[in-house]
Amino acid sequence: MSAVILAVVGLGAMFLGYRFYSKFIAEKIYRLDPDFVTPAHAMRDDVDYVPTHRFVLWGHHFTAVAGAAPIVGPGIAVIWGWGPAFLWVVIGTMFFAGVHDFGAIWASVRNRAKSVGALTGDVVSQRSRTLFMIVIFLLLLMVNAVFSVVIARELITMPSSVIPVWSAVAVALVIGVLIYKVKVGIFWPTVVGTIILYAVIYLGEIVPVSVPDEFLGLQPGAQWILILFAYAAVASMLPVWLLLQPRDYINGIQLFVGLGLLYGALLLANPTVVAPMLNTNVPAGAPPIIPLLFVTIACGAISGFHGLVGSGTTSKQLNKEPDARFVGYLGSFGEGSLALATIIATTAGFASLADWEAMYTSFGQGGVTAFVQGGASILSTLGLPVAFGQTLLTVMAVLFAGTTMDAGVRLQRYIVQEWGGIYGIPALQNGYVATMVAVGACLVLAFGAGGADGTGGMLIWPLFGTTNQLLAGLTLLVISVILVKLGRPSRYTMVPMVFVLGMSFLAAVYQLWDLYRTGQYLLVFLDLLIIVAAVLVMLEAVSAFNRERQAARSAA
Amino acid sequence: MHSARTLLTEFYVSPYRGAIARARRDEDDLFMLLVFSELMGVPNPAAYFTLELQPILLERFHEWHQRMGLEHSPLDGFRCC
Numbered sequence: 001m002s003a004v005i006l007a008v009v010g011l012g013a014m015f016l017g018y019r020f021y022s023k024f025i026a027e028k029i030y031r032l033d034p035d036f037v038t039p040a041h042a043m044r045d046d047v048d049y050v051p052t053h054r055f056v057l058w059g060h061h062f063t064a065v066a067g068a069a070p071i072v073g074p075g076i077a078v079i080w081g082w083g084p085a086f087l088w089v090v091i092g093t094m095f096f097a098g099v100h101d102f103g104a105i106w107a108s109v110r111n112r113a114k115s116v117g118a119l120t121g122d123v124v125s126q127r128s129r130t131l132f133m134i135v136i137f138l139l140l141l142m143v144n145a146v147f148s149v150v151i152a153r154e155l156i157t158m159p160s161s162v163i164p165v166w167s168a169v170a171v172a173l174v175i176g177v178l179i180y181k182v183k184v185g186i187f188w189p190t191v192v193g194t195i196i197l198y199a200v201i202y203l204g205e206i207v208p209v210s211v212p213d214e215f216l217g218l219q220p221g222a223q224w225i226l227i228l229f230a231y232a233a234v235a236s237m238l239p240v241w242l243l244l245q246p247r248d249y250i251n252g253i254q255l256f257v258g259l260g261l262l263y264g265a266l267l268l269a270n271p272t273v274v275a276p277m278l279n280t281n282v283p284a285g286a287p288p289i290i291p292l293l294f295v296t297i298a299c300g301a302i303s304g305f306h307g308l309v310g311s312g313t314t315s316k317q318l319n320k321e322p323d324a325r326f327v328g329y330l331g332s333f334g335e336g337s338l339a340l341a342t343i344i345a346t347t348a349g350f351a352s353l354a355d356w357e358a359m360y361t362s363f364g365q366g367g368v369t370a371f372v373q374g375g376a377s378i379l380s381t382l383g384l385p386v387a388f389g390q391t392l393l394t395v396m397a398v399l400f401a402g403t404t405m406d407a408g409v410r411l412q413r414y415i416v417q418e419w420g421g422i423y424g425i426p427a428l429q430n431g432y433v434a435t436m437v438a439v440g441a442c443l444v445l446a447f448g449a450g451g452a453d454g455t456g457g458m459l460i461w462p463l464f465g466t467t468n469q470l471l472a473g474l475t476l477l478v479i480s481v482i483l484v485k486l487g488r489p490s491r492y493t494m495v496p497m498v499f500v501l502g503m504s505f506l507a508a509v510y511q512l513w514d515l516y517r518t519g520q521y522l523l524v525f526l527d528l529l530i531i532v533a534a535v536l537v538m539l540e541a542v543s544a545f546n547r548e549r550q551a552a553r554s555a556a
Numbered sequence: 557m558h559s560a561r562t563l564l565t566e567f568y569v570s571p572y573r574g575a576i577a578r579a580r581r582d583e584d585d586l587f588m589l590l591v592f593s594e595l596m597g598v599p600n601p602a603a604y605f606t607l608e609l610q611p612i613l614l615e616r617f618h619e620w621h622q623r624m625g626l627e628h629s630p631l632d633g634f635r636c637c
Contacts (some may be wrong), residue, residue: 048574056566064571179568186565239579245572252567313571 001273003348003378006082007266010340011381014333017094020225022329025099026322029483029492030106036321039113043316049113052317054326061331063252064309065101068368068401069143069299070339072150075346075367076461079360080289081279082347088293089343092301095335096496102328103493104307108315109324110482116311116475123481128474128540134531135471137415138526139305142464144232144408145445147401149458152224154368154394159208160201160387161394167249168399169231175246194253201391213438225446228405233439236410237431238280246408251403255338258396261382262341262375266532269381275347275356285464286363287514291506295465302500306332306470311475313318342371349374361492364458368397412438448522462511463530467502470534473497477541484548497541505534588613588620595631 026032040051077085104116111119117136121129146380155162171193178184211223218226235243247500299305310328314345346366350356350373359370376389384392420428427433476497483490508531515523582603587635593600600606618636629636 047577050570050573052570053563053566056563056570059567185561186568187561234621240572240575245568245576248571249568284600317570473610 026325030321051319051509054323066335073297074342083277096302097332098329101306104310105324105328108311113316144442158394160204162209163204164395172246176242271348273348291503294503295507298465298468301445307475345375346370349377443532466504469500
């Protein structure tokens with residue numbers, strides 16, 4: 001099987017999805033109106049509500065939603081063969097993620113740019129709003145824990161990436177100061193910053209950095225995790241213009257460069273997919289493909305996190321309502337293309353089936369490591385040395401994960417502070433205390449799952465996917481209820497909702513048994529919370545639909 | 557080239573415009589509190605200098621009390637509306 005065919009078929013199908021399916025949804029279901037006055041105009045304040053060019057908005061939406069998750073998930077899930085992962089990413093993007101992202105923006109724009117959380121309270125029930133907050137907190141907790149493990153793992157496997165990764169922080173700080181304090185234009189900092197970022201990769205190759213094998217009884221993985229959270233705590237308290245904003249920006253640029261490089265090299269090299277389409281030789285102990293495939297690949301197929309971005313910031317800046325289709329659907333298209341590139345790198349970037357099987361020896365293996373190795377061997381056709389390519393891709397993946405952690409810890413701090421306000425605990429309202437609480441919770445999870453070396457953290461990955469799908473289910477529920485209220489067909493969002501909720505529930509139940517069997521009691525507890533949340537979401541869905549149906553009947 | 561630069565600038569600025577404006581407003585509020593501290597009975601050693609700033613802050617003060625949900629100025633000695 002040629003990898004180029006895979007790429008062309010995948011991208012082609014997703015494009016057809018945009019061209020035809022999203023058009024149908026836009027015209028017949030959401031009924032976008034070019035004359036509708038969007039909140040960006042109606043509530044314009046030039047701060048939060050600013051009409052923004054759709055290319056810029058798409059750029060943000062895409063770079064905010066695409067990060068390390070569409071690399072890690074598909075990188076793990078190809079263990080079942082490339083076929084299932086490919087189908088789920090392509091079909092998921094076309095019929096699930098596109099409609100979900102696009103719908104979240106539409107629902108928010110039609111309701112004074114309220115977030116999905118607030119909309120849940122308005123259209124479903126106040127109870128589900130509380131549920132929503134809990135699911136978000138769990139999601140952030142897991143995202144931070146799991147990404148710290150991913151980063152630690154990569155920094156240990158690739159000591160040459162340590163200097164480039166931390167230099168990116170310095171580059172971001174300098175760009176932040178240059179733009180906000182020195183008031184330099186955007187162009188030169190971008191160009192010079194990007195060049196420096198790639199130049200230090202050479203430096204990293206010359207000076208690889210490793211932490212000691214043992215320090216105060218801590219193994220390298222644990223040391224890096226502690227360093228990362230110490231950094232994240234400090235970073236989340238710095239002003240956003242100084243670090244978070246330039247870091248997000250550089251990452252966005254990196255994402256475009258990386259995708260361009262990967263697909264460019266793919267076209268030139270046209271490698272052969274060595275992995276089987278359906279792996280009949282799955283390593284012992286790997287979980288069943290159904291339902292686990294659908295939670296292992298969350299971002300890249302459908303992810304609830306997108307709804308938060310779409311209804312949080314994107315909807316406040318939408319210039320015209322029809323732009324929602326371009327921004328939302330094509331945003332998930334972009335993420336799908338990153339997931340697709342990962343599938344190809346992790347299945348076609350190996351010399352033989354034996355090499356591939358040596359990478360995927362058990363479930364949870366592969367991920368970023370397979371992406372880096374496979375991707376680098378494909379990039380080598382562009383004339384890049386393999387070692388350089390490996391460092392480059394590692395740096396890229398780590399930067400994506402790192403930026404998500406920065407933002408995740410900050411958001412978690414806000415939630416803790418909000419709880420401090422609601423329950424009248426002044427200590428929690430303090431920024432430093434709240435950050436410590438947020439970081440502490442993540443550390444407990446990162447270390448609690450799999451011992452003091454912190455390497456067992458990948459066990460959380462499917463749990464993270466499950467929570468993400470639950471959130472997507474909640475968002476789809478809100479959109480469906482709004483559609484029922486408007487008397488429009490709701491099956492285009494209802495079917496994906498039932499599917500993702502069903503799969504995440506099954507996955508959570510399977511994992512409960514699996515985690516109990518392996519004695520991961522902390523995660524058993526977390527999983528129980530997820531199951532309770534999933535059941536509650538389903539009950540809320542049933543009651544909301546019954547209520548709306550009765551309302552429609554009595555009105556008729 | 558010019559429009560590419562504008563797009564790039566927008567791409568940099570717009571996701572954080574709100575967050576930065578709020579942070580700035582908080583800092584400005586703190587500064588205003590210092591300027592008006594004497595009026596609220598908080599001794600201010602720099603009152604001689606801050607007194608001069610009060611008229612300059614008049615408009616911002618008006619915005620502030622409206623933002624706080626007070627229809628009219630809460631300070632007796634300083635009426636803005």
